[in-house]
Amino acid sequence: MSRTDHVVDGITQMILDGELAAGDRLPIEKDLAAALRVSRGSLREGVRALTLLGVLDTRQGDGTYVTSLDANLLLGPMGLLVELQGAGNALHIHTVRRLLETEAAGLAAANVASRGDQDPTMQDGIARARAALATGEQILAGPQVENEQLIQTDVAFHGAIAELAGNPVLAALIAAFASRTLRARIWRGLTEDGAHQRTGREHELILRAVLEGDSERARVRMAAHLLDVEDFVEVTNLDTSGADTTKE
Template structure:
């Protein structure tokens, strides 16, 4: 094991054991409790790597602290990695999204508030009948994010945010080349909203599945 990897594992072990806890300060290089690597260079490299993953927060002149370790913060790094995907893996990302999002949407049916539904409906009305591809993509991302967030679980929300990179590009491509893509998207969104407003979890699940599957079907036809 490389010395930097060894230092990373030791820091990980400290955090997992609860010393320090989220928000707590990591022992400094000169503190006897550190014992994190055979050299200061390896420790610094380990800290740099873990700060990029948003596990550690380096505060100049103050020390190194463990972040809050919130799912949204930690899984945000996944979005950066996902952006390096190959174009031929877009369908794989969409398949994962199809596993997660319908379940979260079904859960949202019993938790989303009328004010949230009204806000989403107003956003759809504001788009009009023929939004630009850019407007549609932004609205589509916010629509799905708002619904999944209302399910009350930050983990699927963060995971789906991380998977949105390739899916976003697929939606842009679809909007540029498929007839009535905007109209179909808006109709599917309104159907999802109607199911959510009625508290019909299974209908909401079905419409979320249909919406994602339609993008997958279109992509398969273009390969």
């Protein structure tokens, strides 16, 4: 194990043991290096690594702090993994996204069924989903359809369903995958007639199933919806950048 890995493991263990909590400031460099039995240089390398991972936040002139440890921060680097894996493997990325979001839709419906749509958390997610649908309808009814604006409403809708699922780790994973499939979805909207209208109708059916608390129907609706995008990616041979990789 390298010295940097030793620092990473040591600080991580301090968090797991409760010696450091979210928002806590790390001990001064000299004391922490002594406690971990490493040089200050190795300590700095380890701190930099944990900062990149979203575990620590170094503030100029104020020290280093443990972040909120929010799932979105900790899973942020997942986006890079998805980006690297997506080169030439767009279909794989979209398949994983479908699996995650299908389960999220089922969990969202189960949450509505068990907690009711008057629960504050449920109300927020439902309001966001409805707002995304309404915005999409307004854009489609306008004189000129703005493709990228519609895609943003799509992102907002799927994010709201993920929120209703009640699992922040699942929501963060979905966000990481969704952000790396945007270009392919934009390309589909530009090249496939009626794609946006069909997406809007499918979103309405997904939300209806969620609000009815029907987990199985919500899963089926979401899976069918995302299979449309998956089929488009497979047929057109798109990579995650939206570029056509079909060989001439």
